[in-house]
Amino acid sequence: MALTKEAFLALVALQLKDNVLDAIQKEIDAVPPRIAALRADLENEKRHMNEAKARILELEKKKKTKELDVAAKEEAARKHSTQLNDLKSNEAYKTMQAEIEAEKAAAGDIETEILQLMEDLDKAKSEEKAATVEFKKTEEFSKTDLAKLEAELSHAKGRFETEKVGRDAAAAAVAPSEMKVYNHIRGRGKPDAVVPVVAGHCGACQINLTPGLILEISKLKSLVTCESCQRILYKPELLVPTASVQ
Secondary structure, three states: OOOOHHHHHHHHHHHHHHHHHHHHHHHHHHHHHHHHHHHHHHHHHHHHHHHHHHHHHHHHHHHHHHHHHHHHHHHHHHHHHHHHHHOOOHHHHHHHHHHHHHHHHHHHHHHHHHHHHHHHHHHHHHHHHHHHHHHHHHHHHHHHHHHHHHHHHHHHHHHHHHHHHHHHHHHHOOOHHHHHHHHHHHHOOOOOOEEEEEOOEEOOOOOEOOHHHHHHHHHOOOOEEOOOOOOEEEOHHHHHHHOOOO
């Protein structure tokens, strides 16, 4: 494919534009994960807060159940106490008294459990309060940070669109055949599709270039690619005199 210095300069200029767009795209791509991380942190703090609230409800429910159990045991003991005088035999009397004592003892044991539940409730309420404070703090920070990140993302997208106008103009100056080769190389994960020859080596993979290949590059008659990495090669010093394309 026949080339001119101007045509090659247009290709180099296009790569410079693409490099700028690549850098901005990296900025754009980096923002969503940061936003997701902020939201994940907020959800995590919210989950801790909700778990703490649920723990309180659970303990309060257990406490209420235990209080009802105590009341039932005490009521049974009172009821049985009123029945003592109605008993006809000493054996029945002793049996009833033993049952009353067992009910009172059971009520006492449950009251001990209630005291432990009350301690657990106090601890749970303290944890819930701390979790709520932490959630509110994280929520406030998240709002500020999210606003900054969204503004950063919007700004980067705006810069991308602005730079793309210049990139598209630079692309228009490149012949379709050259563009096809250039895009093919970039499509293979090599954004530096056009690289200089440096001290007889490929500027990308550093392989030593043969004199014959360097001669072909110097002629500027066609695109010459590195035999190792397949990037397009050029000699910067040959382009300097007419390097007027931006």
